[in-house]
Amino acid sequence: MEREWMAGGSAAVDGVAIDGFGDVRRAPITRVQAVADGPLALAVVGDCPVTEQELKLALAAVRAGRLVELTRWPGSYWVVASEGRQRFVCGDLAGTRAVYYTLRGEEGVAWATEARLLGRPLVPDLPWLAARLSVGEHHWPHRSPYEGIRLVPGGFGLLLAPGAPPQLIDISGITPVDELREGADRFGQVLNEAVQHRVRAAGRAVGADLSGGLDSSAAVVLAAGAGTVHAVTYTDGYTSGEDMAFASRVTEHTGIAHTVDMGADEQLPFSFPAGQPTGAEPVLEAAMYAMDASYMHPVRGLPLHLTGHGGDIVLDASSSCWVRLLQDGRRREAHRQVVAFARLRNTAPGPYWKALKQAAELGRSGSLERAADALERGPVTPEAAVAGWSWCRLGAGASWLTGYGRHQVAALLRHASGDRQTELADEFDQWAALRSVGASARGWAPYGHSLGIRPVYPYLDNTVVRAAFAVAALARRGLVAYKPLLRAALPELPDWLTSRRSKGSFTAQRIAGLAHHQGRLDELTASSPLVHDGLIDPAAVRPALAQAARGQSATLIADLHQMIVTCWWLSDQRAALEAAC
Template sequence: MGEQWLAGGPAADGSGLIVVDLGDVRVGPGSRARSATEGSATVTVVGDCPVEETELHRVLVAVRAGRWEDLTGWPGSYWVMAANERERFVCGDLAGLRPVYYTADGTWASHLRLLKKRLVPELALAAARVVAGSDHWPGRSPYEGINLVPGGHGLLLRIGQVPKLVDVTAIQPAEDLQSGAAQFGAALTQAVQYRVRAAGATVGADLSGGLDSSAAVVLASQVGQVHAVTYTDAYTSAEDASFAARIAEHTDIEHTIAHGTDEDLPFSFPTGQPTGLEPALSAALFEMDRTYLAPVAGLPLHLTGHGGDVVLDATSSVWVRLLQDGKRRAAHRQIVAYARMRNAAPGPFWHGLKDTAALGRTGVLEKAVEQLEKNRLQNAPGVGGWSWCRLGTAASWLTPNGRAQVAMLLRQAAADTSPPERADEFDQWAALRFTGASARGWAPYADALGIRPVYPYLDNTVVRAAFAVPPEARRGLYTFKPMLSAALPDLPDWLLGRRSKGSFTPQRVMAFQQHRSQLGDLLAVSPLITSGLFNHDAVADTLAQLGQGRTPIGSADMHQLLTVSWWLIGAGTCSSTGTSC
């Protein structure tokens, strides 16, 4: 996805238009830039999209009328630029995989370097995202003075006016799961198969053995040749490899299983490892990726199941939504059933979700602010389940100054009235943007490994079809990802019947033990610690406990802190004080 670059700005040419020079657009293999112009109306699509010029001419009516969401409904993954006599519109995709960055003067770009602005990481924001998640600041880039157009929005520019965000989500609710699933199945099938056909050669694919990658491989194998790759080692579930092998046999594709060693464990950060201009959790997995992706390097594209969890499933936020809507009995019934199936006591889970619903998004954030300011971090709201904001282990690492800085940012987020107040809507968009950012952040690693990844589950058409189905219907209480079986009923029953899901947590825990010394050295010079935001002793104590294998608690927070710290230091984006780039 990283081959196309484009930039523009508020050109003061007297025409009222924001001029985009297509000479600045570089188009990579398999991608095209297509345009249509009639009079003062123009539209350009850049990226992986099968739209033809005849269709572009048809949407010029929408361009003249300013119906910008009409320009985002094609298959694929792409940017759109359009202009009429009054304004210029620029947009990426709903997930944020195709980013648009911009500054207060209306200069914008799809790549941070094209802004030609000094990149100064905002350390307090980086700390806040480690502590409280990235959900609360979707419109901020990692750098001071540079904004990010959030997924689901476009950027509207007019001469002499500040840039404006416009909503392009355009979700049309489905009548029920069955009708919505049919639309989703058609969208996903098209998203996978048009790319495989266009490649005209063998394509690569991840095949973890889970439902998402397996479904993509099945669809791809129906129209082309596939070489799938699976990673396994001493810590992965044997069930994952078994399902992957069974899918490969079922589809009669080429399949390579890579057997990793302890040298491939996370957090090795080898010399020469590439990086990007944004932190990415996947930076910790570079050796693992290099091992299992080597057999498919250089193929025209590589299919992944990344994003399947977001569009096919939902979290316990759906039960918070039921409580918000006054459906207390239905919420209680489902929560009790869920807990009992897992041999867990439903009481704490129920009370946690009930408290979260009562507080609402603003109330939960204000509660988190109070906990930080008073240093009372032991009773995070919504402990029993999903919450808008959960202060975990990383909050205990903050210095007094760090707590004040993070509290200030959370207070600003609480005052923002734009995010959805309904729990399930907020959660699905936050999860989608996080997933898109993760895929975006992997781009430099993909380039280094000779991989051209595609993410069919993140296409606008697929996302819209999925989000048209209410999250509660996608949340299977007795079945796992019920929309997939409804959308693709021809998938084998033994695959759709799978209830387990693999995890790389064991590798992460073992990696803390293997790399404990070098990770300690990394943290000692982390800008987030040397700037006084995190307490070194508190972080070192957690790392020591993880390194001794005593507990996995805090491992996810430590993963985030380590990758952000490595990015700040190893990528050379800033000095240890965070003041120069």
Template structure:
């Protein structure tokens, strides 16, 4: 067997050089070429004759494990190539076939398209493929994502004709076919206490991998919440951690106090940044990279540059992103129980949830029963609502639903409603029946991973390389093997964390509250109101006839006065989308460090 190769950032093209001219499609038939954007990722390859395997990213496999995995490549057992600790891409060849795979959470994205000559091209950058094929931005899809979320179209990128490989799937290429293969490989279901040990081991290993991978200190977010605090406590057992916290006059004092207490308990270096008016959201400073897709973090550039400055240049930066998804579950578990035939259990939980939120259980129970009718029905029903009108914003609080039309739906023009309805009908045609809690946990996971992926250029410009141990494949698998209604509790918060890591301090795992940045967002809207008005009024979504500028502007102005907190998340999404459309991603390089045609 060939020796394992390892290279740094500037030599990643040599690591995957074996893929050039040797993959499927390089003979007669459609070409199957791709581009891997590795950045600062570590890349390793092994080979045995025609069997070849590359892992690019943070992969915990030892050299011997990579060599043994060539047997899985030979047999086409693709999911086995995704079960090491860490976050990484996989590229594997056997005669006549290639697999290109990211991760379950979609932090490591993979995209593909057909050229004018019917060649299949893949890349880890959708914009790069769009620039090669001349594809433009799909404005109706961006409008649909703003109104309904991106979870209904996991196979689409923001560019016309550029397809996305959903998290948990791999792109399988042969000379005459392209298909997606399922690599989720979630273990058989187990109860909370049976699965807690496996989760604890997986998360410990995910954190330890980052601490082992290099020399020098590692940075870490420390907001004071359970997720980032746990990551800091585990990392501090492995090496030097430099933790940073953001605080301003609008920040929860309880969060700041908890962050300081965690840092003191762990004995780590800790800095709290004092933000102010200049750090409020929605400044959209000139010169900040736009990235391949709209990203929510584009609104927080001032805040991020303020609190992350002390850890710029460190080899990695730990975050708590994904903790909410894997440690807990939403109220989607209620209709899921109804779908599973456990109506009594569902009713008890709905009543308990209603009491906790000081609301009437009757209407909530009716919503739960209606939601149990299924996903395709909900998509088609919502499309009909948009087509026939009138459209009203759904209440902010209530039971979970497959698709809840919020305030953003009232900003659409008639053409915009028709365009979004058409996208929903296409989604309904391709949708199968699925349990509510299963749909929701995977949708939330992929949305969280996509947010982490799309914000990478912003953090790179600040000299920060975030890593997200909660989103690692094995951590996700260990969590999702525990049914959502076992991870969700109406009487305790994130019970999996305390069960999986019993040595965490009780004062941390017993915490029930966590501050939000709603006040900062409202203040940022007010501070930057004039510019944000122009951003919406001049948006391509408006000029294309999809968005009613007057309706959106009325909401913006009311939100800036603090009168419309219920629709802030949708307004946030609209503003970053409008900003991205007028800024646009940087031109894609033909070749650069960390870029390689395959």
């Protein structure tokens, strides 16, 4: 498997220098294309079909400081550019290609694509991890799980100049379109390219996830039009029969090879088998490693593995789009859509509407201040979570904080409320969601490496994200049609697929996994550094775990999942620190 790390500045790593960048090191077998002309230099590292001639022409953009232009090629990659005095480095919009950096006093700034390459101890930032568990990570897109190490947020690049502090440069580059139809044509074109150029370049059979959902199914259909595909599907006694039926129908439609893996108790979530790699950050997928190892085995060693990861973010939108309507003064339209949405789901629109109005009235900064006030006043109960979209939700995770933990998280929220982030609800939410799925994709990299899988995420390519986000969130939020952008963009997809409205879930598997491993998970939580440092109260987590394991509260599952993988990840980090000492 390839390794695509880079490090620059004063980061001390072994490796091969990139042409034109004498102080930037890369892994020996990293894919890199670089050009230089005097003081101008440009390198693209990763999965990108850019040609040498295109790179040479792009040197003019480097000279003129038109940095967004360096991120508009297909694929998934890092960019490093220099015009002699300044250095620019960035990953992708989703953050699957991370860039970490740290200040080193007179030595300047060190940056790297993996935190471990920065040459400093990796000490977990426990208050931030507690905040991440209780109110979400999207309030601090620039923070990493480690003390003293910052992360360049997805949608930004890092500009470095001698004697100047590091500067974050916006590279989002979204050009809005007027209507869905106009944006759909462009989206269909770039999604086709994102899938098919990789399949053609592989030159032989490629692997693909096929859950039966719209996102993975669409990717498989597009891939089958460009080459040979071997799809794999996981199923067990808890899996939706509808998912399996759609997966089977997709394979019949495309004629591809398809392997279905029937899981057992050994593949239930939260088993954390011996030898499972840990990774640089806690990710939800860590709990599913046994399942991944089982169903992906037939496609081990293939040149790439397509996934539908990220499709929900680019193809759909949350109810934050109705908050945006309220922010724009379109109250009547917002109310009409909320009522229609509630009726389709046979729920009362009142609580939903109230929550959305409150989100619009408070805004991002006001919502964070309000959440901080609530944490400082005293314990938070899980029932405090509201229906509908919220800038900052205090749910089950917040109820597990100690008094000390609540004050730590409140302080972080107050600091974040003053950060410069958009106050437009739909824009804030889509970027937060995109960075979250990007983090899970990069976090899965060590698991894929250990399984012999090279995952690719076509829905997270810059070209695909830009084409999707150019379409207003409100237009992507279908009331009658599910994911209307996909249907409009790819009319060649079969109607029986794009007309599907349901979506599969692993909730039943997670409940079974919690029940199967409850004793071990309780011990894992109780022994966590989060408990040792007085941030989390294990006596508050224990009944929630027991309740979820009995299947009595599905609303607890997401917070428990995050808590468990964080505690498991921290146990390995603690062992690594102790070994280093």
